[in-house]
Amino acid sequence: MTRLLITYLKPYWKEITVVFFLVLVRAVTNLYLPTLNADIINDGVAKGDTGYIWEVGGYMLLVTLLQVICTIIGTYLGAKAAMAFGRDVRSAFFRKVESLSQGEINRFGAPSLITRSTNDVQQIQMVVAIGLSLMLFAPMMLIGGLFMALRQDAPLSLTLAVILPLMIISLGLIIWRALPWFRSMQVKIDRLNQVMREQLSGVRVIRAFARTDYEARRFERANAELTEVGLRVMRLFAIMFPTLFGIMNFSTIAIMWYGAIRIDSLEMPIGNLTAFIAYVMQILMSIMMASMLASFIPRASAAGTRVQEVIDVEPGIVDPANPVMIPSLAGEARGVVEFKDVEFRYPGAEEAVLTNVNFTARPGQTTAIVGSTGSGKSTLISLIPRLYDVTSGSITIDGVDVRDMDRSDLWSHIGFVPQKAFLFSGTVASNLRYGDEKATDEELWRALEVAQAAEFVRAMPAGLEEPIMQGGTNVSGGQRQRLAIARALVKRAEINVFDDSLSALDFKTDSMLRAALKREITNATMFVVAQRISSIMHAEQIIVLDEGTIAGLGTHDELMETCKTYQEIVYSQLSAEEAA
């Protein structure tokens, strides 16, 4: 966490220096007040000098005023620095993630990245904010208080030799006992959450198997365990506060007793006793404050590590220094994609996901990719938009290696429909225009027609302007897929990549969509990954993947003759006559 703090607090060193100085003033004034009070008693009250009392009183007022001004300015600058720090970390974090490849993102997982960028940063930011006010203040008060106490009466300060260790040891003991309980409490909370989450997600199964009572017992156990730990923690707190305040109170009594002896022997003026007690209270309060604030640190430090970890990632895929553009061959068909001896393995993986992949996909043709789960279908097509880089071999578009192109240029040639149809919050239209902001309404409708989405969009109350909720949760899975397809079509790219994008559609819609695509897209290169054989039976070229290698390449009829893996897949889905 230290590195994160140094890097991102550096721009605010001026504010922080001022805050440091202001906190110092605050601490000094705070410590000064009891001294003035002692003066009032020693030189004013004891001597009956009312004029002096008024004078010192006015002085105290000024000190108080100075203190409040310093505190407010300090709070202002501290809040500003801490929150700006949080903003900068978030910004750096977001930019970093945007520059990462999908593989690098998957290493952390999107949900984890979301937590890191918001909750974790918030944690650190909070500690910085507290640190700039209280955490600086507490040690200053501690040191200053000790110094002032010694100045009041050194022998009396011997009482501190007993009081301070007592306070620190009891605080330490309590925290030492509490920490494992806190951890155990978190485990119990997670457990309770898990049981409830399962009850909610499995409600149908639980009721279908008539196991409500069993679930109630499971919950009961988790609930009782949580309550038990909670009770232990709360009871520890019940001991903690009386103990700490008890120590403070008994310190006062001890000081009074010993102070009386010192005063009686005329070694200390009486006003100093009052001041001394005030200082000891401040010392003890600052120890309590510091130890409690310190309990924030482990959590924030863990959060800091998680954030730094992401910021430190070096993106594996970067744009070339001198990007090459695809040569514009006037009049000729464009979008020839060629895989040459492509091999791909995930970093650190023992086995390659893809080996020895060779094929050429041409404009106006559909290249279908089939194979069982884990055979590398999705990986293969994600290599085209360079979501991953090949580990050896090459992929070229119209003769240009994708790694030699600027990625934004590369992407402008590709219409991509991912496996999980993902829509952004906004409207139907804003989603469709994601690839081409200038597309007209007519163009949108045309894409919707092809994607078999026009009918349901027309039926929506607001049509194209119908709001889409985040993640597209307000439309069904099949509608989401069709909208994602329409979005790619609006882009009118030379290369279209459909990653198992028809899975949620029923047979009828599936086939109508395919027919429409065939009519509409005549000169683009199509890649289609599919589970359903019927969806790709008519493709010009079918690639059968088995454990990362091409087990067969050809048309449906050819493969039915030659490829055993293909036959296996086909027969698992169709009866013999359907496959013929």
Add this chain to the structure above:
Amino acid sequence: MMPGPGRRGPRGGHHTPGPPGLIGTGDKPRHFKESFKRLVRSLRPERVLIVVVIALTIVSVACQIAAPKIMAGATDDIFAGVMSRQINGYAGDSWTKEQVVAQLEATGETDMAKMLAEMELRPGQGVNFASVNRVLLIVVAVYLLSALLAWLQGFLMAGIVQRTAYKLRRDVDDKIALLPLKYFDSHARGDILSRLTNDIDNIQQTMQQVLMQIIQSILTLIGVLAMMFWISPLLALISLIVLPVSAVIAIVIAKRSQKQFARQWDRTGDVNGHVEEMFTGHNIVKTFGRQQEAIDTFDQHNDGLYEASFKAQFISGIIMPATFFVSNLNYVAVCVLGGLRVANGTMSLGDVQAFIQYVHQFGQPISQVASVANVMQSAVASAERVFELLDEEEESADPLPPVVLEQAAGHIVMRDVSFRYVADTPLIENLNVEVLPGQTVAIVGPTGAGKTTLVNLLMRFYEIDEGSITIDGVDTRDMSRDGLRRLFGMVLQDAWLFSGSIQDNIAYGKEDATWDEIQAAAEAAHVHHFARTLPDGYETVVEDDSTNISQGERQLLTIARAFLADPQILILDEATSSVDTRTEVLIQRAMARLLKGRTSFIIAHRLSTIREADVILVMNEGDIVEQGTHHELLCRKGFYYDLYNSQFAEALEEAC
């Protein structure tokens, strides 16, 4: 107030990590009074203990308040000792106090004389240690008692709060079991979870801290004020002016900062939402070339968040120094005026010192009381959300006594069934279906045609609005729900597993299943083989979202569960999800074996399954549009024909 690390559930997002106790969540309860009353009512079982706790608190606070005043005696003794020595200079050892005072008045030091006249002087003898020690011992006793009572109070309170939270959580869980499925369809899982954890946690913390705090604060305020008036009505009046000033400042600033905190949460929501969208849609953002736009939008939200959180932090940060300033003004006033009064003998030094301590004690409860309103509001809002869940309409009660079907043949008749999810949009109308024992029924139709609804009605997950469903002549509404559902076995598309071993997950199909039965079911469902290859075999722990077994294997596990349950009627949902070919074959084989000899409903996606079914129900828009065998339906050239035709034009010619 030690921050409990990790006291929040996983979705603890909507609570404010602002200064503890000062700022609520910004949620406002809609019916504060009713919900508050109900929250108080939920404490009723603990009322005896609560009375005890309040009594303990009163005594404990009284001790704390009395202590400084008692201690003042010691200070006075010491001061008197000091003065006794000081006057030594101009008085003899044998002088009495009266003589000293007279002497002082004679020399014109009237102020000094007045002060000394009020003191217990023992000229020439110094501090009266016997008296000081006696006072200090009393104070020790008082503080000890106070600490003991405070501990006892906290100890009992912990029990009260934990038990109440426990009961609330149990009530929520009991309620969940009684809610109709409709509720789960229309409420986000995260929301229900959040009520169970975050909200109850919020209530619990508020009860633990605030409840005691408010009693303590009010008692302290009253007690301290009483002591102040007893010591010096004049100084007390001055302090009394401070009370409203300080309270008003705290409330005004807290209100403003609350507005900022609410804004901060809004902005956090904006950033969160944007980040979530951009991270999950990462590939789309990239391949559609919208990264710059994503960053721009992020910067905009991020700046907004900075702006709001800076203001919230600053404004809430001012509360403390502001109230502190006011109470420091009070402190100075007491020092000066107290000093003056000691000097002219109308007050003792010990009393001034005690008064200063009271001033310190006075400031804290003021800001606490000011903040309590906010925190209470947040807790009541949480309580309201919990009560809302507890008040949801439950499923109708099971009939008493229910008809029990031990062995069903599986003769199912649906007569004139009508059903709607939403009151004014009819979904299923006048549905009539008869299924004979042992028949296999395939349900086909486009997405959203109502296939799942049919299953939901069969198992009484939803109640039909009109008509009747009978099994072997018994109306399903005359049976208990559990009794009815025991007749069914169900294998759904999203294979639900709970966290537990593979063995436990299979055993879910039947209570008290023996190991042999489990193994037999596992073998029938082809689970046996893959379970044996896992590191811990049948003991391998799986979770609902775990990745240690594949989607297909999960499916097999749920089939094994159905085997073990050995139901008379089966409901299967054929998977189209990503399952590899070999597992797919295993699943089909296992399903076929499971179907044998049972009445079964299959939500079919595979044409081979459909063709072999005894009856095909073709659904569209919530209605059964056609009914018959594959052959019959094809030759009818209706909806089914189209559906089929769109898929396999070539295969069609041979079929008819």
